[in-house]
Amino acid sequence: xxxxxxxxxSSRESRVAAPPVSVSTFVELGFDVSVETGAGDAAGFPDEExxxxxxxxxxxxxxxxxxxxLVRISxxxxxxxxxxxxxGVILGLVDPAANEELLTTWGDAGITSISMEMVxxxxxxxxxxxxxxxxxxxxxxxVLLGVTTLTKFMPMLVTAAGTIPPSNVLxxxxxxxxxxxxxxxxxxxxxxxxxxxxxxxxxxxxSLGGRFVEAPTQTMDExxxxxxVDAETEAEQKAALAKAVADADLIITTxxxxxxxxxxxxxAAMVEAMKPGSVIIDMAASSGGNVEGSQPDxxxxxxxxxxxxxxxxxxxxxxxxxRMFGRNVTELVKRMVVEGEMVVDPEDPVVGPAIVAPIxxxxxxxxxx
Amino acid sequence: xxxxxxxxxSSRESRVAAPPVSVSTFVELGFDVSVETGAGDAAGFPDEExxxxxxxxxxxxxxxxxxxxLVRISxxxxxxxxxxxxxGVILGLVDPAANEELLTTWGDAGITSISMEMVxxxxxxxxxxxxxxxxxxxxxxxVLLGVTTLTKFMPMLVTAAGTIPPSNVLxxxxxxxxxxxxxxxxxxxxxxxxxxxxxxxxxxxxSLGGRFVEAPTQTMDExxxxxxVDAETEAEQKAALAKAVADADLIITTxxxxxxxxxxxxxAAMVEAMKPGSVIIDMAASSGGNVEGSQPDxxxxxxxxxxxxxxxxxxxxxxxxxRMFGRNVTELVKRMVVEGEMVVDPEDPVVGPAIVAPIxxxxxxxxxx
Numbered sequence: 208x209x210x211x212x213x214x215x216x217s218s219r220e221s222r223v224a225a226p227p228v229s230v231s232t233f234v235e236l237g238f239d240v241s242v243e244t245g246a247g248d249a250a251g252f253p254d255e256e257x258x259x260x261x262x263x264x265x266x267x268x269x270x271x272x273x274x275x276x277l278v279r280i281s282x283x284x285x286x287x288x289x290x291x292x293x294x295g296v297i298l299g300l301v302d303p304a305a306n307e308e309l310l311t312t313w314g315d316a317g318i319t320s321i322s323m324e325m326v327x328x329x330x331x332x333x334x335x336x337x338x339x340x341x342x343x344x345x346x347x348x349x350v351l352l353g354v355t356t357l358t359k360f361m362p363m364l365v366t367a368a369g370t371i372p373p374s375n376v377l378x379x380x381x382x383x384x385x386x387x388x389x390x391x392x393x394x395x396x397x398x399x400x401x402x403x404x405x406x407x408x409x410x411x412x413x414s415l416g417g418r419f420v421e422a423p424t425q426t427m428d429e430x431x432x433x434x435x436v437d438a439e440t441e442a443e444q445k446a447a448l449a450k451a452v453a454d455a456d457l458i459i460t461t462x463x464x465x466x467x468x469x470x471x472x473x474x475a476a477m478v479e480a481m482k483p484g485s486v487i488i489d490m491a492a493s494s495g496g497n498v499e500g501s502q503p504d505x506x507x508x509x510x511x512x513x514x515x516x517x518x519x520x521x522x523x524x525x526x527x528x529x530r531m532f533g534r535n536v537t538e539l540v541k542r543m544v545v546e547g548e549m550v551v552d553p554e555d556p557v558v559g560p561a562i563v564a565p566i567x568x569x570x571x572x573x574x575x576x
Numbered sequence: 577x578x579x580x581x582x583x584x585x586s587s588r589e590s591r592v593a594a595p596p597v598s599v600s601t602f603v604e605l606g607f608d609v610s611v612e613t614g615a616g617d618a619a620g621f622p623d624e625e626x627x628x629x630x631x632x633x634x635x636x637x638x639x640x641x642x643x644x645x646l647v648r649i650s651x652x653x654x655x656x657x658x659x660x661x662x663x664g665v666i667l668g669l670v671d672p673a674a675n676e677e678l679l680t681t682w683g684d685a686g687i688t689s690i691s692m693e694m695v696x697x698x699x700x701x702x703x704x705x706x707x708x709x710x711x712x713x714x715x716x717x718x719v720l721l722g723v724t725t726l727t728k729f730m731p732m733l734v735t736a737a738g739t740i741p742p743s744n745v746l747x748x749x750x751x752x753x754x755x756x757x758x759x760x761x762x763x764x765x766x767x768x769x770x771x772x773x774x775x776x777x778x779x780x781x782x783s784l785g786g787r788f789v790e791a792p793t794q795t796m797d798e799x800x801x802x803x804x805v806d807a808e809t810e811a812e813q814k815a816a817l818a819k820a821v822a823d824a825d826l827i828i829t830t831x832x833x834x835x836x837x838x839x840x841x842x843x844a845a846m847v848e849a850m851k852p853g854s855v856i857i858d859m860a861a862s863s864g865g866n867v868e869g870s871q872p873d874x875x876x877x878x879x880x881x882x883x884x885x886x887x888x889x890x891x892x893x894x895x896x897x898x899r900m901f902g903r904n905v906t907e908l909v910k911r912m913v914v915e916g917e918m919v920v921d922p923e924d925p926v927v928g929p930a931i932v933a934p935i936x937x938x939x940x941x942x943x944x945x
Contacts, residue, residue, distance in 0.1 A: 251853025484620025
């Protein structure tokens with residue numbers, strides 16, 4: 208069984224799909240592992256460590272045998288196709304909504320695509336929840352990006368030259384990324400406010416030392432995901448949030464609705480009311496944006512307020528993001544190996560729902576952070 | 577009395593010498609305050625706030641009356657000369673060692689230069705200690721720069737995808753900047769080690785939750801500054817520090833010796849022993865460097881270790897750095913105004929030692945962080 212790991216590095220990708228420790232696990236499971244040279248460099252894993260873990264370093268995976276299992280962390284590229292053996296498998300954050308056509312075409316040709324995004328978020332599959340692991344990294348990195356952009360201190364400081372008040376941080380959307388953002392901002396000594404339409408998040412916010420913004424909330428659906436809100440509720444939320452936004456030095460927005468445009472939480476008038484020098488990190492910039500005027504991977508200045516829409520946040524903590532993703536993937540792959548043979552079982556309660564091509568089961572509800 | 581504040585903004589300077597709150601104090605003391613347009617923009621203080629505080633906004637200070645007191649935060653420039661009235665005063669972080677010739681020439685022409693660096697570090701002058709206030713900012717900003725460059729988490733995280741160990745931070749030099757760096761790294765959840773040649777710093781390190789690296793220490797001189805160490809002590813320190821360096825994910829070096837080349841604490845062999853992906857911030861890069869191979873305002877990659885030598889750290893927290901500096905300056909200027917007249921008294925125990933040109937008193941011992 209040939210397992211391949213590509214060098215996915217680009218200006219916005221420093222992660223590797225499996226660090227050396229995960230390669231060891233793959234080898235134990237019976238895989239021959241090939242890694243493209245330099246694949247882990249930006250994440251702090253040099254080629255030698257992959258070799259020590261039992262991998263073969265190659266310049267390009269196309270040079271060796273066809274790959275039975277290609278593991279990726281960033282979405283698939285056209286060039287992956289030629290590497291994969293007939294009836295081979297590609298597994299990773301394949302972004303099935305954006306890559307439906309590509310994956311369907313490959314599926315028609317016999318290649319199975321397994322989406323880490325579609326692994327059910329159940330207790331059984333917790334260790335394979337790559338959306339959560341990468342959202343943990345992204346929430347942490349968002350706060351650090353915001354804090355380094357801000358020209359004020361986070362903590363209160365009592366100095367001989369006067370007392371510096373703590374900064375005021377507002378987190379909108381309290382999922383995995385939002386919770387990590389709250390925890391990180393609290394660590395740094397900020398006064399942290401947070402809001403989510405799901406009322407049960409209030410307790411979570413408060414347990415991390417944050418203060419819940421009192422604004423209308425809305426229950427989630429049966430799958431545990433926040434539903435899109437109607438226009439009226441959205442208007443009420445905006446009014447209630449306006450003051451919290453105006454008071455904030457740093458805002459992190461994390462609200463995304465699976466398969467849909469992200470909700471608009473902050474409009475231009477709310478941005479105008481902010482203090483010059485304030486910073487907004489819109490983590491939903493690539494899916495339409497929670498903030499009016501945000502642009503993916505660009506800093507937009509509006510009356511002195513810096514609106515940022517970074518799409519590479521998890522990659523900024525590449526070492527640990529890669530470690531967690533590698534763990535997520537190895538746990539899933541363990542379910543796909545039976546007596547030294549790779550078996551992709553559509554009936555498996557974890558693997559089955561994650562198969563996005565070829566389509567052999569009824570479509571599952573989408574599940575994204 | 578005309579007081580002028582320049583727009584000092586450049587790619588590496590976002591601070592302003594006095595924020596609006598300090599301008600109010602100057603006005604109360606009897607000054608007419610002129611501020612160059614946009615002077616506070618990058619620090620989050622728009623022109624309107626200066627106007628509200630009683631200042632006049634001008635395109636260029638050369639357009640108005642000659643300036644009796646020019647307040648700066650970055651070193652003086654040639655163009656300042658023409659703005660200053662005969663017998664006028666320039667006051668700020670004038671970097672007297674680097675600008676001795678310039679300031680002497682101006683002094684011969686009757687212009688008094690007051691160096692915030694030379695304000696005695698006594699209890700009486702604590703509120704005027706700009707080296708401390710800016711070192712506080714620099715130590716904080718150094719950790720944040722290091723943390724955002726590092727591809728690992730600072731805190732330990734227990735996640736479904738495994739436990740992430742905390743990062744290991746080493747602070748070399750425990751002055752004001754070093755103490756703030758320790759406090760900031762501890763806040764973020766790192767395991768923090770620190771070292772200084774002054775043995776009494778051990779208690780300070782430990783009170784902040786850091787661990788003191790057991791290596792040879794050396795007492796300070798009567799002025800409270802660390803003396804340069806001899807070659808033998810330096811070699812012993814290096815040996816003792818080698819292990820701490822090799823174990824660190826992030827190192828911040830802050831060791832500077834007044835008026836001299838910074839001590840070399842980390843040589844190339846020690847850098848080679850570090851893990852790829854590790855980060856070193858050399859806060860002494862512009863005075864010779866604590867780290868072999870560091871370059872001012874450049875990131876040097878040595879075997880995967882990122883060595884950075886930022887010289888604009890205090891500027892990265894421009895809002896609060898400007899507030900603290902403004903407070904430092906207003907406290908000093910209060911001592912220089914008697915019944916609505918500016919009086920620079922060489923006999924004043926705080927002002928006197930800070931006068932660096934014209935030279936009217938015996939040279940003082942230099943004092944830099």
